[in-house]
Amino acid sequence: MSTIAQPAVISTDVAPHRQLRPPSYWPFVIPALIVVLAVIILPWLFTIWMSLREWKVGSPTTFVGLANYLRLASDPRFGEAAFHTLVYTALSVLLPLLLGTLAAILFHARMPWRGLLRGIFILPMLATPVAIALVWTMMFHPQLGILNYLLSLVGLPAQLWVFHPATVIPSLVLVETWQWTPLVMLIVLGGLASIPAEPYESAELDGANAWQVFRYITLPLITPFLFIAAMIRMIDAVKSFDVIFAITQGGPGTASETINLYLYSVAFSYYDIGYASAIAVVFFALIVALAAALLHLRQRLQWNEIGGAA
Amino acid sequence: MAPFGPTRRTLLQGALSAAVLGLAGLPARAAPQWRKFAGTTLEANLIKGPRGELLQKYAGEFTALTGIEVGSEVIPEQQQRQKAVIELASGRPSFDVIHLSYHVQKRQFEKAGWLADVSGFMNNPELTAPDLVESDFSAAGLQFAKADHGPMHSLPWSVDYFILYYNKELFEKKGIAVPTTFDQMVTAAEALNDPKRGIYGFVGRGLRNANMALWTNFFLNYGGEFLDAKGQLLTDGPEAIEATQLYQRLLTGLAPPGVAGFNWMESMAAFTQGRAAMWIDADGWAPPLEDPNASRIVGKVGYTVVPAGPKGQFSSTYGDGIGIAQASPNKEAAWLYCQWAVSKLMGARLLQIGGGVPFRHSVLDDAEVRQGIKMPPAWLDSVIASAKISKLGLPVVIPVAEFRDIFGAALTATLSGADPAAELKKASDQYRPILERSEKA
Numbered sequence: 231m232s233t234i235a236q237p238a239v240i241s242t243d244v245a246p247h248r249q250l251r252p253p254s255y256w257p258f259v260i261p262a263l264i265v266v267l268a269v270i271i272l273p274w275l276f277t278i279w280m281s282l283r284e285w286k287v288g289s290p291t292t293f294v295g296l297a298n299y300l301r302l303a304s305d306p307r308f309g310e311a312a313f314h315t316l317v318y319t320a321l322s323v324l325l326p327l328l329l330g331t332l333a334a335i336l337f338h339a340r341m342p343w344r345g346l347l348r349g350i351f352i353l354p355m356l357a358t359p360v361a362i363a364l365v366w367t368m369m370f371h372p373q374l375g376i377l378n379y380l381l382s383l384v385g386l387p388a389q390l391w392v393f394h395p396a397t398v399i400p401s402l403v404l405v406e407t408w409q410w411t412p413l414v415m416l417i418v419l420g421g422l423a424s425i426p427a428e429p430y431e432s433a434e435l436d437g438a439n440a441w442q443v444f445r446y447i448t449l450p451l452i453t454p455f456l457f458i459a460a461m462i463r464m465i466d467a468v469k470s471f472d473v474i475f476a477i478t479q480g481g482p483g484t485a486s487e488t489i490n491l492y493l494y495s496v497a498f499s500y501y502d503i504g505y506a507s508a509i510a511v512v513f514f515a516l517i518v519a520l521a522a523a524l525l526h527l528r529q530r531l532q533w534n535e536i537g538g539a540a
Numbered sequence: 541m542a543p544f545g546p547t548r549r550t551l552l553q554g555a556l557s558a559a560v561l562g563l564a565g566l567p568a569r570a571a572p573q574w575r576k577f578a579g580t581t582l583e584a585n586l587i588k589g590p591r592g593e594l595l596q597k598y599a600g601e602f603t604a605l606t607g608i609e610v611g612s613e614v615i616p617e618q619q620q621r622q623k624a625v626i627e628l629a630s631g632r633p634s635f636d637v638i639h640l641s642y643h644v645q646k647r648q649f650e651k652a653g654w655l656a657d658v659s660g661f662m663n664n665p666e667l668t669a670p671d672l673v674e675s676d677f678s679a680a681g682l683q684f685a686k687a688d689h690g691p692m693h694s695l696p697w698s699v700d701y702f703i704l705y706y707n708k709e710l711f712e713k714k715g716i717a718v719p720t721t722f723d724q725m726v727t728a729a730e731a732l733n734d735p736k737r738g739i740y741g742f743v744g745r746g747l748r749n750a751n752m753a754l755w756t757n758f759f760l761n762y763g764g765e766f767l768d769a770k771g772q773l774l775t776d777g778p779e780a781i782e783a784t785q786l787y788q789r790l791l792t793g794l795a796p797p798g799v800a801g802f803n804w805m806e807s808m809a810a811f812t813q814g815r816a817a818m819w820i821d822a823d824g825w826a827p828p829l830e831d832p833n834a835s836r837i838v839g840k841v842g843y844t845v846v847p848a849g850p851k852g853q854f855s856s857t858y859g860d861g862i863g864i865a866q867a868s869p870n871k872e873a874a875w876l877y878c879q880w881a882v883s884k885l886m887g888a889r890l891l892q893i894g895g896g897v898p899f900r901h902s903v904l905d906d907a908e909v910r911q912g913i914k915m916p917p918a919w920l921d922s923v924i925a926s927a928k929i930s931k932l933g934l935p936v937v938i939p940v941a942e943f944r945d946i947f948g949a950a951l952t953a954t955l956s957g958a959d960p961a962a963e964l965k966k967a968s969d970q971y972r973p974i975l976e977r978s979e980k981a
Contacts, residue, residue, distance in 0.1 A: 286978070287625055287626070287629040287652075288625070288628075288629055288648060288651065288652030288654070289651070289652070306970070307970070371798070372796070372797045372798035373738065373796055373797070373798070373810075373815070374809075388797070390797055390798050391798075392801060393797070393798030393799075393800050393801040394798075394800070394956060395800075395953075395956050396956075478801065479747075479748075480748075481747060481748045481800070481801060481949075481952060482746070482747075482748065482800035482801055482952045482955070482956070483748050483800070483948075483949040483950075483952035483953050484748070484949045495941075495945065498622050499622070499941040499945070500939060500941050500942050501625060501629075501648075
């Protein structure tokens with residue numbers, strides 16, 4: 231019933247009188263406009279233009295229409311790279327999200343030395359990715375690395391970590407998780423701090439247990455923050471390059487080659503600029519699609535929250 | 541491709557010219573007009589490593605000789621290759637002199653016409669020392685430096701031969717003879733392999749792309765050729781499959797775990813720690829192996845040629861050259877610099893520190909130069925023996941990087957159990973259109 235009435239209400243609300251800014255304001259937009267055009271729009275148009283040409287460094291270029299895009303469709307290496315990108319992204323969003331939330335709840339509780347402990351916990355985030363990648367490379371070493379030594383202490387067999395196709399992506403995600411869990415924790419801590427105390431008090435009076443408090447009060451209230459964290463992590467993970475490049479260069483073989491690494495190879499070791507541009511365009515579309523999907527999910531969930539509360 | 545190496549005639553010529561010209565360095569008697577371009581400033585773009593650093597270190601001597609100032613930029617190999625290509629393609633490189641990797645860039649540079657033709661300079665006595673003649677360079681060097689139809693585009697500078705390094709102590713302990721064939725090599729690796737004690741029979745490059753340098757040596761010794769006379773790819777035939785089976789056999793089970801991610805550096809680490817009995821790689825690693833600060837096996841390293849395969853015995857050969865950008869306004873001054881870089885004096889220094897092997901016979905054959913070599917005599921013997929069986933280790937095509945990546949990935953896949961024949965077939969199918977496209981363009 232209200233569903234029919236609502237649009238009508240909204241439409242009357244949303245129809246306020248609109249007008250363009252007076253012309254005298256427009257010059258103020260121009261500097262920003264020029265910058266955006268020069269550093270975002272033009273390079274993009276240029277990339278799209280390049281992607282329509284056969285363009286190899288050192289050879290003359292020719293217009294080939296959509297041939298580069300058709301080539302993508304039949305390029306198994308690109309397909310694999312796209313798959314690796316999705317797996318890598320999914321894992322390196324979910325794990326930090328899970329652990330970061332857990333850490334936030336832990337560090338939200340009152341305890342001695344809380345500030346200091348929080349400070350220590352966020353240290354990994356402050357390190358330079360390439361530097362930590364090199365340290366992890368040493369730790370992953372099958373014979374000389376500390377990880378296998380630690381495993382041997384608890385009686386587990388030595389692992390190959392980044393040196394085996396089956397374990398390379400999870401191992402890389404481990405690095406990513408180690409470094410970026412603190413970021414999620416910071417965001418969620420902010421969320422936790424903004425929750426009022428009243429719902430907890432009333433839940434306590436009603437005799438809710440810890441899990442129920444978390445599930446029905448904390449989680450719904452921090453969901454918007456989780457989405458923001460997920461969004462930031464997703465964008466970071468999709469475009470991740472430094473850690474993977476420094477540790478495996480996409481190997482063993484191509485087992486950890488993401489679209490970004492493949493793109494780099496095509497552009498800067500094969501010098502195939504046209505094809506690389508086509509990959510960049512498709513990659514861009516993929517990122518936009520992922521972000522849109524996440525935003526859409528967020529909208530729907532919010533709708534449900536409101537629906538559930540009503 | 542025919543095998544090449546110094547023939548008796550070229551060796552004789554080299555020895556003769558060395559004898560005639562004496563052992564002096566550059567400021568020879570009928571010297572070119574070294575100071576004609578005094579006051580010029582040159583920019584040189586060099587690869588980080590003993591070669592580039594040697595030129596940088598002695599640049600002052602060049603300036604004293606010619607009055608030409610040199611600014612040299614020394615960058616790690618991978619980045620240097622990218623920078624060179626991008627700058628040369630732009631038409632306005634920031635350098636006059638460029639250090640190039642023949643095995644990767646020869647065809648690309650020739651096709652793009654980025655390097656100046658130096659044949660004219662070479663024949664000009666005003667610009668060129670009399671001892672710098674084509675016949676003083678080994679056949680491999682000339683093959684690298686000259687385009688198909690003759691003109692020279694660079695000077696061959698330093699060559700890398702693949703050799704077999706072995707741990708003498710481990711071999712002696714078990715009374716095993718140094719292998720001279722692939723079969724013996726596998727048997728020896730099996731006998732010396734002792735994973736419980738952390739000792740492995742063999743180590744070598746497993747990392748995609750880098751591993752091709754090792755594999756091609758196997759491939760060549762099984763009688764493999766990369767391309768047939770019509771330019772068709774031959775990389776999924778029986779020779780390639782056998783080579784890959786050998787590669788798979790040696791690097792799974794007989795090599796340290798994780799070898800799929802090893803480049804020369806990791807391989808060298810395993811070898812210098814005494815954890816591997818044999819290692820096949822380029823000849824330039826003797827200095828770190830014999831350095832007590834970096835190695836636990838100083839004095840215990842044996843050097844020999846790569847064992848023979850059923851169809852031949854070759855040493856995979858890779859090389860560096862030094863050339864002049866076509867766009868450079870200072871070509872003559874740059875020529876003097878290139879000439880100095882490959883001169884007998886600088887070549888002798890390079891050889892003596894073990895940083896590389898000059899392509900010039902007059903350096904290798906010089907008794908005095910040899911005496912100054914700080915590496916063990918067995919090392920020099922293995923290098924000279926390798927020169928006689930040298931063969932280009934990579935196909936001379938434009939998409940070398942793709943070749944190394946695609947086939948390198950196939951090789952790495954066999955290390956986790958994939959079937960060699962199937963992987964090679966897949967890689968060849970993937971590479972064929974890339975090669976065709978590059979030859980068409």
